[in-house]
Amino acid sequence: MNKSLVLIKPDAVQRLMIGKIISLIEERGLKITGVKMLRMNDDLALKLYSAHVDKPFFKELKQFMTSSPLVAISVEGMNAVAIMRSLMGTTNPIEAAPGTVRGDFAVTVGMNLIHGSDSDEAAEKEINLFFSQNELSGYSRDIDKWIN
DSSP, X not given: OEEEEEEEOHHHHHTTOHHHHXXXXXXXXXXXXXXXXXXXXXXXXXXXXXXXXXXTXXXXXXXXXXXXXXXXXXXXXXXXXXXXXXXXXXXXXXTSOTTSHHHHHOOOSSSOSEEXXXXXXXXXXXXXXXXXXXXXXXXXXXXXXXXX
């Protein structure tokens, strides 16, 4: 079973899209094992986006991600990272396919509604940044035998 971190970014929260995005995740068969709303601080932004610290867009990214609450979600399922990457669409919404969150709803590269882990290793690290083990719930669903 694979895991992924999903962040419903501040623009999606402000646009009242939390429920829509959670529904899309569940409709794809992924199991939500943790969810919380929080306001990202500078320290957490630095840890999450450490690979981008020296890039020219980092200051704006950090400013955006700390501007308003976001929703952190831990998901689990077969090929969770790949499923979430497919559901999100490419980073640039102009290039994102119709039927993806970004392709259907995002406006700009900087405000693209959703973050998802890009590998199993990143998922483990990112989930641990946002959730302690006692905040995650493993459970069985009747549908798991049909989709996993």
